[in-house]
Amino acid sequence: MLEVRDLQVSYGKVRAVQGVSLEVEEGEIVALIGANGAGKSSTMHAVCGIERPAGGQVRFLGQSIARLPPHRIMRRGIVQVPEGRLIFGGLTIAQNLRLGAYNVPGRARAEADIDRVLAFFPMLRDRLDERGAALSGGQAQMLALARGLMARPKLLMLDEPSLGLAPIAAQEVFALIARLRGAGVTILLVEQNVRQALAIADRGYVLESGRIILDGQAAELAEHELLVSAYLGLQRGG
Amino acid sequence: MGGDYLIAVLSNIGMISFIALSAYLLLVVGEISFGQQAFFAVSAYGSGIATAMWGWPIWLGLLWGALVAGVAALVVAIPTVRLRGLYFSVATLAFAEMVRLILEIFTYQVEIDGELVGPNGSDGFRDIRAIYDSNVSAFEYLLIIYGLLAVVLVGFLILERSRLGAIFRMIGEDPMLTEMQGLNVTAHKILAVVLAGVVAGIGGALYAHLTTYVEPKIFNVMLGVHGLAYGLIGGLGTAFGPLIGVAIDIGLLESIRAISGYRMIVFGGLVAVLLIVRPRGLLDEAAVHWLRVRWRELRRGLRRGWRRAEG
Numbered sequence: 423m424l425e426v427r428d429l430q431v432s433y434g435k436v437r438a439v440q441g442v443s444l445e446v447e448e449g450e451i452v453a454l455i456g457a458n459g460a461g462k463s464s465t466m467h468a469v470c471g472i473e474r475p476a477g478g479q480v481r482f483l484g485q486s487i488a489r490l491p492p493h494r495i496m497r498r499g500i501v502q503v504p505e506g507r508l509i510f511g512g513l514t515i516a517q518n519l520r521l522g523a524y525n526v527p528g529r530a531r532a533e534a535d536i537d538r539v540l541a542f543f544p545m546l547r548d549r550l551d552e553r554g555a556a557l558s559g560g561q562a563q564m565l566a567l568a569r570g571l572m573a574r575p576k577l578l579m580l581d582e583p584s585l586g587l588a589p590i591a592a593q594e595v596f597a598l599i600a601r602l603r604g605a606g607v608t609i610l611l612v613e614q615n616v617r618q619a620l621a622i623a624d625r626g627y628v629l630e631s632g633r634i635i636l637d638g639q640a641a642e643l644a645e646h647e648l649l650v651s652a653y654l655g656l657q658r659g660g
Numbered sequence: 661m662g663g664d665y666l667i668a669v670l671s672n673i674g675m676i677s678f679i680a681l682s683a684y685l686l687l688v689v690g691e692i693s694f695g696q697q698a699f700f701a702v703s704a705y706g707s708g709i710a711t712a713m714w715g716w717p718i719w720l721g722l723l724w725g726a727l728v729a730g731v732a733a734l735v736v737a738i739p740t741v742r743l744r745g746l747y748f749s750v751a752t753l754a755f756a757e758m759v760r761l762i763l764e765i766f767t768y769q770v771e772i773d774g775e776l777v778g779p780n781g782s783d784g785f786r787d788i789r790a791i792y793d794s795n796v797s798a799f800e801y802l803l804i805i806y807g808l809l810a811v812v813l814v815g816f817l818i819l820e821r822s823r824l825g826a827i828f829r830m831i832g833e834d835p836m837l838t839e840m841q842g843l844n845v846t847a848h849k850i851l852a853v854v855l856a857g858v859v860a861g862i863g864g865a866l867y868a869h870l871t872t873y874v875e876p877k878i879f880n881v882m883l884g885v886h887g888l889a890y891g892l893i894g895g896l897g898t899a900f901g902p903l904i905g906v907a908i909d910i911g912l913l914e915s916i917r918a919i920s921g922y923r924m925i926v927f928g929g930l931v932a933v934l935l936i937v938r939p940r941g942l943l944d945e946a947a948v949h950w951l952r953v954r955w956r957e958l959r960r961g962l963r964r965g966w967r968r969a970e971g
Contacts (some may be wrong), residue, residue, distance in 0.1 A: 437891065467700075472839065493844050496840075502840050508837045510833050513826060513828055513829060517826055520823075520826075521826055522841060524823060524841060525842030551956075568839075573842065
């Protein structure tokens, strides 16, 4: 479904992504993991067009999208939920949801879609008239996810959805992502929370200094010595 | 006499409201323009030329002025709208000063009934007499001003409830996140600048015909700064905000004789205090939301009471 070949992203002289290749098949959850500054977000921004790749290819459903502006890419079905639970605090929750569908043809559906999406987010249903600014961190992340779903994505790209959330809220977010896959949404998940990301993912890629150093089935990656020592060691208490 | 003064003050409030709404629209999309006076000026001259020199009827002159201002805004928008923050502000200021300096040397006169009529550089543009020639009284003109203001205000209120209005607010809050929702931020900002130009233009055309005389120095940067300040005082949560700002400044400060000499000092102080205490003005987004919710509850309560009374 998504095919990234030898992708490069530069900020001035700094080469943040140096030849990343990865694939996402329909119906999968693929985790892209790595430390801060490894190039995870830059890779994602290049796929959705916010950053212009310095080199390499990005193909989606067989067509090249590497030179398209963000709104065109989104119209083809790639929707990004950005890092930092970014919602529009000045708009109501209902407005935040609706605007997720602004770029989708056939706006009449939007109201019906709100119902469909809210089935995943019952906690938002009673608060549709409140301002986005009134939500807690976990709720704001849920709203950002719900807004992403309003666009009827073929591929949903989640950038650090658990970042800065309390453990319970983070767990809810991961449980929800797993349920979304059950509903047929393909997901590319960027995460620092390696253990939980690999627990719900089918496959994973490990990024370090702008390069992919490991990839494979999620279950195998979770047992890989490199990951266990670098990212999971402390969590295992060892 | 008192009646004439009141009409003059109210006319002023009405005309300045257009420039306040114009600057407000750009504040909503997150940009500060120091140049909305330029569109006011372009339309004042354009509409004056149309009625006084080409003999067009007043309503067509007003329309023409607004159109010219809109086209000027489009020309400004295309190169500047990609600039953000301070850079956009400086670009609008530079453009407005450019317009003012061009008007200082712009001469285009024709002879009408043995007299030269038309813009004459820094001497200005006299005898824009269309409303006097067609016997429109000061009070009738006041009604025209407020009629047009009402139309524009209703337009703003409809806009704010629409999808386009939500997109404008999204861009003001976070342009990059807006782009991630798959919206073309550049195109929407160009549209906002053009609409703001048209709104300022309506005010400029009305102004030229009320005073019958315009000169370049009227359209200096202080006019634009006032337009900006009105939104910042009255609030950026609703189009009523900038109108409240105008009413406070002209209706209160300028009209109370006791403080008339200190008006600018009081006004400047008011802006400074509000920027600290309420950075998005009296009627900011939170206040407008609070009012909307209370209003809805009140209506619901009344309806329930109604039904009980009937049943």
